[in-house]
Amino acid sequence: MAVIKMLGTGHGATFDLYNTCFVIQNDEGFFLIDTGGGMEIMRRLALSNIKLEDIKNIFISHSHTDHILGLIWMFKKLYGKVVQGEIKENINIYCNDVVHEAIITVAPQVLSDRLWNTVASVVDFVVLENNDKYNINGIEYEFFDIIAKGTKQFGFECILDDNRFIFLGDEPFNLSLSERIKGADYVTHEAFCLDKEASIFRPYEKNHSTALSAAKTMEEFGVQNLILYHTEESHGSERKSLYTEEAKSVFSGNVLVPNDLEEIQLVKKR
Ligand SMILES: [Zn+2]
Structure with a gap:
């Protein structure tokens, strides 16, 4: 049984949402997808009952602050674990070449030599090419370039409990990937704001979508379950119902708008 534990669901500059x-947790372990932008990652992991030393696999989708910088804080904490002898096996970090370059450039500049050298000794970078496949915790992941307008960004496809699950990162879906998402059981897609509030939040200028526009596209390709995330935070506890309602108005499948720290249990719908 695989469970998705959402550590954060906000966009790149949210305060209350991470x-x-x-x-992705299954019987064989934890696979961390992105790290958010700060030290809060450590508290989110703790609140989700996940120990740093139990994370052996990490994927960083792209090099923007809100996805990559949490890793620096994880490194700081990891250092102590390495010194204490608590890290028994190396940690794999899966990322594209741009992300790899960003990490190995920034980390040595912001961490002490001793800390970085120690952490680097237990980290193995797996630099991804488009369509590379890796088995992680018994699950085969195919990583692919989402053909972002911004910096190079990778998503992935995998089978979770018989569901074809596709992670699309934080940019609007690129139509040239249509074949890949057709009929997928679960697709994750960013929704910066509600469509009716697009004039306030201006998602398109920031290369983001609305709940409505994301849902329309996913409906077109017969997606069964749509997970919306990477949103603004002005609606507080109303966000889930407002975004769900807007997406459902054009999407016949199931819409999920998880809160921070919510667990998603995958259900086979067909
Ligand atoms: Zn982002």
Whole structure:
């Protein structure tokens, strides 16, 4: 049984929501997808009952602050664990070449030599090419370039409990990937704001979508379950119902708008 543990669901500059990142947990372990932008990652992991030393696999989708910088704080904490002898096996960090370059450039500049050298000794970077496949915790993941307008960004496809699950990162879906998402059981897609509030939040200028526009596209390709995340936070506890309602107006499948720290249990719908 795989469970998705949402650590954060906010966009790149939210205060009350943590930046979008999550863990895929199954019987074999934890796979961390992005790290958010700050030290809060450590508290989110703790609140989700996940120990740093138990995370052996991390994927960073792209090099923007809200996805990559939490890793620096994880490194700081990891250092102590390495010194204490608590890290028994190396940690794999899966990322594209741009992300890899960003990490190995920034980390040595912001961490002490001793800390970085120690952490680097237990980290193995797996630099991804488009369509590379890796088995992580017994699940085969195919990583692919989402053909972002911004910096190079990768998503992935995998089978979770018989569901074809596709992670699309934090940019609007690129139509040239249509074949890949057709009929998918679960697709994750960013929704910066409600469509009716697009004039306030201006998602398109920031290369983001609305709940309505994301749902329309996913409906077109017969997606069964749509997970919306990477949102603004002005609606507080109303966000889930407002975004769900707007997406459902054009989407015949199931819409999920998880809160921070919510767990998603995957259901086979067909
Ligand atoms: Zn982002």
